[in-house]
Amino acid sequence: NAGVMQNPRHLVRRRGQEARLRCSPMKGHSHVYWYRQLPEEGLKFMVYLQKENIIDESGMPKERFSAEFPKEGPSILRIQQVVRGDSAAYFCASSPSGQEGFFGQGTRLTVV
């Protein structure tokens, strides 16, 4: 059973471009969480989704950030018009029941 897959592992974007981060949960997992880790800081919750629904987006910045988890395919975290402050590691976790989270290896976004 493959683990949580995130791609790309590394992403470089120029300021003003869009970044799309993908997360394929473990087989049978319908709960996905996204976290962000700024350099030298701890992980911060961003958004919690179940299939086709956003359950909790209290950690998402109000602008430029969006997330989806369609019926088919991976969960997508989308950042529009990226700025240097968006440079961070973005991790997703999946769970079959909303409890124990199994994390992917993250996407490291660098904005230049």
Add this chain to the structure above:
Amino acid sequence: DAKTTQPPSMDCAEGRAANLPCNHSTISGNEYVYWYRQIHSQGPQYIIHGLKNNETNEMASLIITEDRKSSTLILPHATLRDTAVYYCIVRVGRGQAGTALIFGKGTTLSVSS
């Protein structure tokens, strides 16, 4: 804010037991204690969780005090590969709606030979 308090760092000799403490004095009756670790630059790794009974798995043991206000994660025979940041997290348990993990600063465990 994290609902737990952990020492910022600890050292352990390779082969010895590593005992990582965590205070969670405001834990509610329906909240579990979870432990995760993050090895440098990798995604967090689930270790163990418990409600009130002590728990053991292939990675570690979790000892929860009777009043549930503190717990200790025990790595019985620490290796160099156990060097990581260890996070103690409390969250609502099974049967409740899923909630996010609130990560604090954790304990940086350094295992040396």
